[in-house]
Amino acid sequence: xxxxxxxxxxxxxxxxxxxxDVPTQQSPFLEESxxxxxxxxxxxxxxxxRDLSDIGERKALGYLPLARIREAGYDxxxxxxxxxxxxxxxxVIPAALPEEIxxxxxxxxxxxxMADKKMYDVVPKGQFYSIQSGALVAYDxxxxxLFLQQNAKLIDDENQSExxxxxxxxxxxxxxxxxxxxxxxxxKEMNNLIHTIYQExxxxxxxxxxx
Numbered sequence: 585x586x587x588x589x590x591x592x593x594x595x596x597x598x599x600x601x602x603x604x605d606v607p608t609q610q611s612p613f614l615e616e617s618x619x620x621x622x623x624x625x626x627x628x629x630x631x632x633x634r635d636l637s638d639i640g641e642r643k644a645l646g647y648l649p650l651a652r653i654r655e656a657g658y659d660x661x662x663x664x665x666x667x668x669x670x671x672x673x674x675x676v677i678p679a680a681l682p683e684e685i686x687x688x689x690x691x692x693x694x695x696x697x698m699a700d701k702k703m704y705d706v707v708p709k710g711q712f713y714s715i716q717s718g719a720l721v722a723y724d725x726x727x728x729x730l731f732l733q734q735n736a737k738l739i740d741d742e743n744q745s746e747x748x749x750x751x752x753x754x755x756x757x758x759x760x761x762x763x764x765x766x767x768x769x770x771x772k773e774m775n776n777l778i779h780t781i782y783q784e785x786x787x788x789x790x791x792x793x794x795x
Contacts, residue, residue, distance in 0.1 A: 627666060632656045636663070636722055640672055644727035645761065645781050650679065651717035660720060672722045675761060679718040686714050688768065706751045707766040721761060728757035730786040735777050742774045 628637045633656065635646040650660050664674050680686075685698040686707045694703045695713065707713055732739065732755050743752040751767065753774075754760045769775040 627658060627663065630656065633658070636667060636720065639667070639722050640670060640724040640727070640785075642785065643781075643783055644731060644785055645721075645723040645764075647677075647715075647719045647721040649715055649717050649719050653720060664720060667722045671724075673725045673758065673761075675721040675723075675765075677712045677715060677719040677721060677765060679716075680712070680714045684711060684714070686711060688713060693768065705767075706748075706763075709750070709766070712765040715765075719765075721765070723757065723761050724785070725757045727785050728760060728781060730788060731777070731781050732757065732760060734786060734788075738773055738777060742769070742771055745770060 627633055630637070632652070633648070635648050639646045653660055653663055660676075664676065668674055683699045686695045686704070687698055688695050689703075692703065694705060695707050696703055736755065739753050739755065746752045753767075754763055764778065769778055
Protein backbone atom coordinates (compact mmCIF):
# COMPACT_ATOMS: atom_id res chain seq x y z
CA UNK A 585 0.00 0.00 0.00
CA UNK A 586 2.80 2.45 0.85
CA UNK A 587 4.38 1.71 -2.52
CA UNK A 588 1.00 2.41 -4.23
CA UNK A 589 0.57 5.81 -2.56
CA UNK A 590 4.19 6.71 -3.20
CA UNK A 591 3.72 5.90 -6.87
CA UNK A 592 0.48 7.92 -6.94
CA UNK A 593 2.16 11.00 -5.45
CA UNK A 594 4.99 10.72 -7.91
CA UNK A 595 2.53 10.50 -10.80
CA UNK A 596 0.67 13.62 -9.63
CA UNK A 597 3.90 15.57 -9.37
CA UNK A 598 4.91 14.54 -12.86
CA UNK A 599 1.46 15.51 -14.13
CA UNK A 600 1.76 19.02 -12.63
CA UNK A 601 5.15 19.41 -14.22
CA UNK A 602 3.71 18.56 -17.63
CA UNK A 603 1.00 21.17 -17.20
CA UNK A 604 3.59 23.84 -16.44
CA ASP A 605 5.52 22.83 -19.53
CA VAL A 606 2.54 23.64 -21.79
CA PRO A 607 3.20 27.10 -23.34
CA THR A 608 0.51 29.71 -22.73
CA GLN A 609 -0.81 31.38 -25.87
CA GLN A 610 -1.45 35.14 -25.91
CA SER A 611 -4.27 36.63 -27.93
CA PRO A 612 -3.14 37.69 -31.43
CA PHE A 613 -5.18 40.89 -30.91
CA LEU A 614 -3.13 41.68 -27.79
CA GLU A 615 0.11 41.11 -29.70
CA GLU A 616 -1.11 43.32 -32.57
CA SER A 617 -2.14 46.03 -30.10
CA UNK A 618 1.33 45.97 -28.49
CA UNK A 619 2.97 46.16 -31.92
CA UNK A 620 0.85 49.17 -32.96
CA UNK A 621 1.60 50.90 -29.64
CA UNK A 622 5.33 50.38 -30.22
CA UNK A 623 5.09 51.65 -33.81
CA UNK A 624 3.19 54.76 -32.64
CA UNK A 625 5.82 55.51 -30.00
CA UNK A 626 8.60 54.95 -32.51
CA UNK A 627 6.92 57.21 -35.08
CA UNK A 628 6.71 60.24 -32.78
CA UNK A 629 10.30 59.80 -31.61
CA UNK A 630 11.72 59.17 -35.08
CA UNK A 631 13.61 62.27 -36.34
CA UNK A 632 12.95 61.16 -39.94
CA UNK A 633 9.23 61.72 -39.36
CA ARG A 634 9.52 65.19 -37.81
CA ASP A 635 7.84 66.89 -40.77
CA LEU A 636 4.66 65.04 -39.77
CA SER A 637 5.05 64.32 -36.05
CA ASP A 638 5.67 67.99 -35.17
CA ILE A 639 2.35 69.15 -36.68
CA GLY A 640 -0.09 70.51 -34.14
CA GLU A 641 2.63 71.21 -31.59
CA ARG A 642 5.48 73.04 -33.32
CA LYS A 643 3.98 73.82 -36.72
CA ALA A 644 0.63 73.96 -38.49
CA LEU A 645 1.36 72.03 -41.68
CA GLY A 646 3.74 69.47 -43.13
CA TYR A 647 4.14 66.61 -45.55
CA LEU A 648 6.41 63.73 -46.49
CA PRO A 649 6.73 61.74 -49.71
CA LEU A 650 5.01 58.36 -49.44
CA ALA A 651 8.23 56.61 -50.43
CA ARG A 652 10.13 58.19 -47.53
CA ILE A 653 7.50 57.01 -45.04
CA ARG A 654 7.67 53.45 -46.37
CA GLU A 655 11.48 53.46 -46.49
CA ALA A 656 11.50 54.40 -42.79
CA GLY A 657 9.47 51.26 -42.08
CA TYR A 658 6.02 52.78 -41.58
CA ASP A 659 2.75 51.90 -43.24
CA UNK A 660 1.15 54.92 -44.92
CA UNK A 661 -2.40 53.95 -43.98
CA UNK A 662 -1.51 53.35 -40.32
CA UNK A 663 0.44 56.62 -40.27
CA UNK A 664 -2.64 58.44 -41.58
CA UNK A 665 -4.80 56.92 -38.84
CA UNK A 666 -2.22 57.84 -36.23
CA UNK A 667 -2.20 61.49 -37.34
CA UNK A 668 -6.00 61.61 -37.48
CA UNK A 669 -6.13 60.23 -33.94
CA UNK A 670 -3.97 63.20 -32.96
CA UNK A 671 -6.73 65.47 -34.30
CA UNK A 672 -5.05 66.42 -37.59
CA UNK A 673 -6.56 66.60 -41.06
CA UNK A 674 -5.08 64.51 -43.85
CA UNK A 675 -4.60 64.99 -47.58
CA VAL A 676 -3.09 62.11 -49.55
CA ILE A 677 -1.56 63.08 -52.89
CA PRO A 678 -1.25 59.88 -54.93
CA ALA A 679 1.70 59.11 -57.15
CA ALA A 680 0.93 60.68 -60.51
CA LEU A 681 0.42 58.56 -63.60
CA PRO A 682 2.57 59.55 -66.61
CA GLU A 683 -0.33 61.52 -68.13
CA GLU A 684 -0.92 63.35 -64.83
CA ILE A 685 2.56 64.76 -64.22
CA UNK A 686 2.85 68.54 -63.77
CA UNK A 687 6.31 70.05 -63.30
CA UNK A 688 7.08 73.60 -62.19
CA UNK A 689 9.33 75.72 -64.40
CA UNK A 690 10.85 78.55 -62.28
CA UNK A 691 12.05 80.49 -65.32
CA UNK A 692 8.48 80.90 -66.59
CA UNK A 693 6.74 80.66 -63.18
CA UNK A 694 4.32 78.20 -64.73
CA UNK A 695 3.44 74.53 -64.46
CA UNK A 696 3.97 72.33 -67.49
CA UNK A 697 1.79 69.31 -68.18
CA MET A 698 4.42 66.85 -69.30
CA ALA A 699 2.08 64.76 -71.47
CA ASP A 700 1.16 67.57 -73.88
CA LYS A 701 3.60 70.36 -72.84
CA LYS A 702 0.76 72.80 -72.11
CA MET A 703 1.55 75.54 -69.60
CA TYR A 704 -0.62 76.46 -66.60
CA ASP A 705 -0.51 79.22 -64.00
CA VAL A 706 -2.41 76.89 -61.66
CA VAL A 707 -2.58 73.09 -61.87
CA PRO A 708 -6.17 72.09 -62.80
CA LYS A 709 -8.43 71.20 -59.88
CA GLY A 710 -8.27 67.53 -58.99
CA GLN A 711 -4.62 67.35 -60.03
CA PHE A 712 -1.50 68.33 -58.09
CA TYR A 713 2.05 69.45 -58.63
CA SER A 714 3.85 66.14 -58.95
CA ILE A 715 5.77 64.81 -55.95
CA GLN A 716 7.63 61.61 -56.75
CA SER A 717 5.82 58.64 -55.17
CA GLY A 718 3.01 60.92 -53.92
CA ALA A 719 2.81 62.55 -50.50
CA LEU A 720 1.03 62.42 -47.16
CA VAL A 721 0.00 65.92 -46.09
CA ALA A 722 -1.22 66.69 -42.56
CA TYR A 723 -2.36 69.94 -40.97
CA ASP A 724 -3.87 71.40 -37.84
CA UNK A 725 -7.08 72.91 -39.22
CA UNK A 726 -7.53 75.42 -36.38
CA UNK A 727 -3.95 76.62 -36.68
CA UNK A 728 -4.10 77.05 -40.46
CA UNK A 729 -7.46 78.83 -40.23
CA LEU A 730 -6.05 81.21 -37.63
CA PHE A 731 -3.03 81.96 -39.84
CA LEU A 732 -5.44 82.81 -42.68
CA GLN A 733 -7.56 85.06 -40.47
CA GLN A 734 -4.51 86.88 -39.13
CA ASN A 735 -3.23 87.46 -42.67
CA ALA A 736 -6.53 88.14 -44.46
CA LYS A 737 -5.36 91.48 -45.91
CA LEU A 738 -2.12 89.98 -47.23
CA ILE A 739 -4.05 87.18 -48.94
CA ASP A 740 -6.58 89.63 -50.35
CA ASP A 741 -3.77 91.75 -51.79
CA GLU A 742 -2.24 88.62 -53.34
CA ASN A 743 -5.59 87.73 -54.90
CA GLN A 744 -6.01 91.16 -56.55
CA SER A 745 -3.82 90.15 -59.47
CA GLU A 746 -5.76 86.92 -60.06
CA UNK A 747 -8.58 87.32 -62.60
CA UNK A 748 -10.02 83.79 -62.23
CA UNK A 749 -11.93 83.39 -58.97
CA UNK A 750 -11.27 79.66 -58.61
CA UNK A 751 -7.54 80.33 -58.84
CA UNK A 752 -7.51 82.76 -55.90
CA UNK A 753 -6.08 81.73 -52.57
CA UNK A 754 -8.97 80.35 -50.44
CA UNK A 755 -9.70 81.57 -46.94
CA UNK A 756 -10.48 78.17 -45.41
CA UNK A 757 -7.84 75.69 -44.32
CA UNK A 758 -8.80 72.62 -46.38
CA UNK A 759 -8.99 74.48 -49.72
CA UNK A 760 -5.91 76.56 -48.92
CA UNK A 761 -3.79 73.46 -48.20
CA UNK A 762 -4.97 71.85 -51.44
CA UNK A 763 -4.10 75.03 -53.37
CA UNK A 764 -0.55 74.89 -51.99
CA UNK A 765 0.02 71.86 -54.20
CA UNK A 766 -1.48 73.51 -57.29
CA UNK A 767 -0.12 77.05 -57.20
CA UNK A 768 2.89 79.12 -56.12
CA UNK A 769 2.97 82.49 -54.37
CA UNK A 770 3.46 85.61 -56.49
CA UNK A 771 4.70 88.00 -53.82
CA LYS A 772 7.50 87.73 -51.31
CA GLU A 773 5.01 88.38 -48.50
CA MET A 774 2.77 85.50 -49.53
CA ASN A 775 5.76 83.21 -49.90
CA ASN A 776 6.88 84.15 -46.37
CA LEU A 777 3.40 83.38 -45.01
CA ILE A 778 3.41 79.93 -46.60
CA HIS A 779 6.88 79.27 -45.21
CA THR A 780 5.70 80.32 -41.74
CA ILE A 781 2.70 77.98 -41.86
CA TYR A 782 5.06 75.12 -42.65
CA GLN A 783 7.43 76.04 -39.82
CA GLU A 784 5.39 77.50 -36.95
CA UNK A 785 2.14 77.53 -35.00
CA UNK A 786 0.15 80.79 -34.80
CA UNK A 787 0.86 82.80 -31.65
CA UNK A 788 -2.67 82.64 -30.23
CA UNK A 789 -2.83 78.83 -30.39
CA UNK A 790 0.74 78.43 -29.11
CA UNK A 791 -0.05 80.66 -26.11
CA UNK A 792 -3.28 78.76 -25.40
CA UNK A 793 -1.58 75.34 -25.49
CA UNK A 794 1.20 76.49 -23.16
CA UNK A 795 -1.21 77.60 -20.43
